[in-house]
Amino acid sequence: MQAVIGLLVMMLGASYGLETHCDCRQDGAHCFGPLGGTAVLQLMDRALETERYKLYKSSDKTTLILTVINNKIVNNFIQNRSSFNLGDGKFRVNNLSRTDSDEYHFEISDGINIKENRSLRLTIQAPVSSARLASECLSQGEKRVSCSSGGGDSPQYNWTLDGRSLTDTELLSVNTETNSITLRQHVSGAVACSVENNVSRFCGFTFIKCTSNETQISQWVFAANNMLCFEPTTPPTTISESSTVAHHSLLVCGVRAAVVVFALIGIAVYFAWKNKNYKKAEGSAYRPEREHQDESVVMVEM
Template sequence: MDAVVGLLVMLLGVSHGVETHCDGRQDGAQCFGALGGTVFLQLMNNVSEIHRYRLLKETTVILDGRKNTILNDLIADRYFFTPNNGIFRINQLSRFDDGEYRLETYNSRGRLSERSLQLTIQAPVSSVRLVPECLSQGEMKVSCSSEGADSPQYSWTLDGKALTDSELLSGNTETNNITLKQHVSGQLVCSVRNNISSDLEERNISTCGVETHCDGRQDGAQCFGALGGTVFLQLMNNVSEIHRYQLLKEKTIILDGRKNTILNDLIADRYFFTPNNGTFRINQLSRFDDGEYRLETYNSLGRPSVRILQLSIQAPVSSVRLVPECLSQGEMKVSCSSEGADSPQYSWTLDGKALTDSELLSGNTETNNITLKQHVSGQLVCSVRNNISSDLEERNISTCGVETHCDGRQDRAQCYGALGGTVFLQLMNNVSEIHRYRLLKEKTIILDGRKNTILNDLIADRYFFTPNNGIFRINQLSRFDDGEYRLETYNSRGRLSERILQLTIQAPVSSVRLVPECLSQGEMKVSCSSEGADSPQYSWTLDGKALTDSELLSGNTETNNITLRQHVSGQLVCSVRNNISSDLEERNISNCVGADFSVLICGVRAAVVILALIGITVFFAWK
């Protein structure tokens, strides 16, 4: 035979992404799948009574079966058919899977019935981004986007209700760009969806028209106005006794009056003067309003007096964003920003107090980027302000290590903490009625208090006690924290009560790794591991169900190594847990053996492999 026979066997396929389900039992069904994901097509209820069936993608037969028997080779890591429920699964969806599918079924007399379904592949919605922008007249333009999503559909709400015409200047609740009228504020949500997924972004928006007030009755006054907002300049107490007055911006007269009478035309929608209180208002502030203003007043003899004020226009603080990031050694880098704000000034607090050197690794409380030491946790607030407005963002940060909680109010409580993490020990309900209390680690007193007063020095970056809830926190847990703790409480008569708790420190579960390996007879050995975890416990599922003896050749669902029988395939999950954390790894596995041939070697060197393919013997040799 002159032809060269080539053979490609893909042993394993991994499918990550969105799963979709579609009922294709009606003719003309419209189905959707996520690019890179998995679609489950319900083709029939059960095939046991169907004499013959075929599924074609355009003109290609991708499934051919008779009752419970599959007659053709399915692409092992992509197609999977379950005869007992009639579901056809396609993994790792690509644009090439988009199109029309035709199901042909034949009864025992060979009579054909046909149904078609249309499968449309879409990129899913992800990373929704909502960006507000103040316009010159105080309106707010807001755009909403989702990277790469196909056929996105948008909807907007404000404070949980659909936007109305009284709030919208342009756009509508089904577009991705809207413009809000002046002075609209609240919790704005943009929801994005397509046929396969959805996501949203929410932001608390304030009006663009910030109002500021300034006393310009002293010469050299420094005033500030918000870009797009309004400033009220107090120029005089009352003009009824002032013979003549003029306000000039550089050389332009913007206000000219005599007592209660305005002599010049004020720009109607921008300038407004109130004679009875001497206040000059400027609306819709722009950068052009920035500069020096001169007030000239004249008495009845024409004698002038001059005062100067400086008006600075600043973009207000808005949309403060606080972004934490865990670093390699367990420190936390936190950045704080406010879109477009002029001359922002920053300040930070943790649990209501200014950050200290014991908590800060780098940066200070006046910078927009700080790095917190390992195991610092609590309510972190970044406040941003300039001369015209302020805003803040707060976030409850946990240490970059694992947090655990334990109720130690019962004697002999068994508690667990994560190596490098934080443990919260509930020692008492409230200490206000407890005359005296002490917590000892072996023979060392680590907490000594009377009612709400702590009498001893706690290790600042490791121990923290909250009297009003009786919780004792230990940060940066190490193996030395493992052991027995004794709580001693004393009533007003000095009577002692004791409780013991045992704290066990474990390395958490992380980086679960699932490794499949094909064996010589087509079985699959699968190992599961988690780097460094203490006392790991394992469990396995296949397609959401516990593994059975019909699938397992050796091992069981509580060991970290199993061997699967030939022809077992599906979504395999190994879950690893211990007393402080858990994680899992999943992989879509295909069987190691093809439908019409056997692979006699998987991943090892061999001298000769002999494959029987359509009755022809082919020799492949490796050196």
């Protein structure tokens, strides 16, 4: 089971499908792109027919990447993995590699004079692929939790307890070399470690409780890429995230089904009551004069 979960975590951490966005409409923008993923560069609001645009790679403008003249793409030398949208001014580059890390220059002119010349820096980073937690109970009831990432460039680690920052009364020590923390004796709950860099983020959770006469540890890992971390509110009953999701889905479906059933019952009761009052009013109005005819009409309607 652990091997299967580890494989799923690695699959979720793959860089394929990752996408970053960067506003390059100001000079000196620093953009980051995921290795193997996509970077979307906002070069302008939209292309104008009266202006010409050129995008160069390298600081000395030796490599021309893109040329737009009269609102038409004249050249795109990496068109096999990129596209430029004239309507919104976004340049999308796919399948990023380490060689894409460089300084770029974007030039705007009227065909004769250069109106604007902007530079931007694009840095390609390998995304983190997982957040692995390990926890243990110490002899005096303290809890030590360590966190490690599955690859990734320049990972940063952050800790929370039940969705909030740890306080000095809860935290005994922090070891930045091993990316581990030690919690005091009275502390228990959902400890979360987020591992992130400029192109990705993963979160791991562990629920740990230690007592003086016995050790009780339960933990599981939840991976999320480019998403916020969602902390659990109760201890997990299984290490499998899929089971937790399935139970939650069944609960939601059950609640929705109950709402529908009660709504149908309410509608049926309302129409039955309305029909009963209608018949009562009709009978009181006509029964003394046309009793037999009313009964025949009711039978026909039924």
